[in-house]
Amino acid sequence: MSQEPLPPDRWALAEYQDGEVRFCPVDGRGRPAGPVERAAGPVEAVRSRPGAGRWIWRSTAGPYPRLLDAGLRVQRCYDIEAAEALLLGHEGAHGSPRSLPAARARLRGLPVPADAPSRLPDSAQSALFETGPVPLPPDADPLESLLEVYAAQLTRTELTAHPGRMRLLVAAESAGALVASEMRRAGLPWRADVHRQVLDELLGPRYAGGQEPRRLAELAAQVADAFGERVRPDLPADVVTAFRRAGFAVTSTRAWELRDIDHPAVEPLLEYKKLYRLYTAHGWTWLRTWVRGGRFRPEYVPAGAASGRWTTNGGGALQIPRVLRRSVVADPGWCLVVADADQLEPRVLAAISRDPGLMEAAGSTGDLYTALSGRAFTGDREEAKLALLGAVYGQTHGGGLRHLSQLRRRFPAAVALVDDAARAGEQGRLVRTWLGRTCPPPGGEPGAGETAPEGASPGGSAAGRARGRFTRNFVVQGSAADWALLMLAALRRSLTGMRAELVFFQHDEVIVHCPETESATVAEAIAAAGDTAGDLTFGRTPVRFPFSTAVVKRYCDAA
DNA sequence: CAATTCGGGGGG
């Protein structure tokens, strides 16, 4: 069946109620290939098998943080619950519970338990209500259940549209889970003193007793002066009313709408909103909550977004405001290698569409948009960029559309790919990324093949068109997320044995914290990881995946 | 009174 040589050494590991673990070697079909061993915990088990190639376990977030605490890493893993989510999605059962007990129950035709909520409401945060992983029924043996589900997953994988790609996707998602745990443990270097200095500079000192910062109070007073009445700048309704009274027919208080209004309240108001946002989202409270011992440690959630992009659970790690990048400072003698993938989405589009013209343009490491504008595309770099992004996002009006027909002529296969994806969405069909991650069905979470009730003519309705834009973008953004996982896995591999640590990942950007002496090696490893991931993910194409890389002491000093 | 939605801003 599969011609790939099997990893020499895979081990299944399951935790029991009393904390004990049992583990055994596993063959290529998911059957036990040796005696079951016991250990006091995952640390003891993994330590006893230093040569294990891949650990198969229920969920990386369970045992792996404890392994890291004990100073252990594993080379590779197979995350059953991550795989279950990917397979369910591919099978069109997107929202079905993904836990090991749920997967087992489905195999046996038993009632399927719901998943534990991924994020608890604040009111339930008390230890009393802490919800652990969904429990197996008391009569189920954890290791046997794990192997039963694993074996079935291997079979289901072979039934997917592209089994080889799905195998790769599961491996990549599992590697991502390892990276997420490791990054959280390492933490992003964060100087609380610098952060406080930024807050003091921009917001001024806080008044005693939890009052708002002085600068916010001053700006609020200026707004009130300008209107000649008290207006609370953080209440949109208040502000709209005040502008109406002053003779300006605004419909919202969005920055782009207010920017062009000639009224003395506008400037302090916009400044207030910017600073208010900093104060509430990344102010002193955030600092107290999230920064400990000079490190910011968010909980990353791989595939938290439908497209496969990561999210975080609290801390807003993927929305660090630019003004706070000054606080991300390397340790003495160390540096940050900050690397940003260049024009990732158009390069991904080139690879997944195999469009000859676009592949040729993406076959160089130079700026892709400049390459486009230099060719038979009449327009400058900015216009080329807008046209291409407009095609990927499903732009409906505006300047970028002017060049769309030209794009269509120059890069017919690329445009056809996103157009097909859009049509699929409008017709209520599912689309997949290159590796086979499947978009959620229309009409919300519930999952299992529901048919949109009001979708008689989805192509014609506003909802149908919105769905088309979603699926159009999904195939590109999601395939870029496929690539990013393999890039992380490749980079992680090449950093083993070094002191360098991956400390941040944001869609198309990574930060590695390393001794200054390692920076050149790390930069090379990142460059190599981009192209390696391109070949692994999409097969061999001429498309290159370069990074803009900077070696800096402070995050803000990277381009 | 708690849960949900809205509006506006941040990131890619």
Next chain:
DNA sequence: CCCACCCCCCGAATTG
């Protein structure tokens, strides 16, 4: 003029 796409986070208002 901006926008299309994916998200997070907060406070206030609204709803059950």
